[in-house]
Amino acid sequence: xxxxxxxxxxxxxxxxxxxxxxxxxxxxxxxxxxxxxxxxxxxxxxxxxxxxxxxxxxxxxxxxxxxxxxxxxxxxxxxxxxxxxxxxxxxxxxxxxxxxxxxxxxxxxxxxxxxxxxxxxxxxxxxxxxxxxxxxxxxxxxxxxxxxxxxxxxxxxxxxxxxxxxxxxxxxxxxxxxxxxxxxxxxxxxxxxxxxxxx
Numbered sequence: 001x002x003x004x005x006x007x008x009x010x011x012x013x014x015x016x017x018x019x020x021x022x023x024x025x026x027x028x029x030x031x032x033x034x035x036x037x038x039x040x041x042x043x044x045x046x047x048x049x050x051x052x053x054x055x056x057x058x059x060x061x062x063x064x065x066x067x068x069x070x071x072x073x074x075x076x077x078x079x080x081x082x083x084x085x086x087x088x089x090x091x092x093x094x095x096x097x098x099x100x101x102x103x104x105x106x107x108x109x110x111x112x113x114x115x116x117x118x119x120x121x122x123x124x125x126x127x128x129x130x131x132x133x134x135x136x137x138x139x140x141x142x143x144x145x146x147x148x149x150x151x152x153x154x155x156x157x158x159x160x161x162x163x164x165x166x167x168x169x170x171x172x173x174x175x176x177x178x179x180x181x182x183x184x185x186x187x188x189x190x191x192x193x194x195x196x197x198x199x
Contacts, residue, residue, distance in 0.1 A: 043146055068104065074109070
């Protein structure tokens with residue numbers, strides 16, 4: 001093999017290796033849910049994202065509080081608003097105890113949501129913080145929570161919806177993962193679970 005050929009081979013191998021690393025397959029919804037259900041690997045992660053008013057917010061500023069974290073999007077027709085309303089009703093029912101809880105909505109659709117987060121969250125509990133960032137940053141954070149989502153293109157309209165897991169995560173006062181509640185968990189059940197960590 002000539003020096004030139006060897007050089008070309010090394011470069012090609014490097015390019016192919018990089019492409020394979022980039023193209024690492026995204027876990028399926030079922031795989032991520034299994035990981036979540038059976039607590040395979042760490043769940044949760046640090047973040048530094050912009051809130052609905054453009055302020056950078058970090059997970060560390062909420063130490064000392066429970067965090068409710070929800071990955072969703074404002075164009076969601078049913079599951080997201082239903083879950084956010086259940087969280088709102090639970091916080092309302094807890095009264096002053098809700099001051100020890102920080103609800104956080106993280107958009108999985110920053111492309112469309114960044115400019116409308118503030119208006120959207122006005123329909124829910126006033127303590128809600130909405131977070132957004134780059135698509136890459138959001139995907140990495142969602143993966144750390146085993147929160148699946150993926151675009152569903154509509155070829156007729158050119159629009160898209162997002163298939164997502166809709167899980168409600170509960171994080172402890174030191175940022176540790178405490179558990180999750182499935183989509184459509186009612187406010188009464190949320191209150192019951194939250195009280196265990198507030199008392």
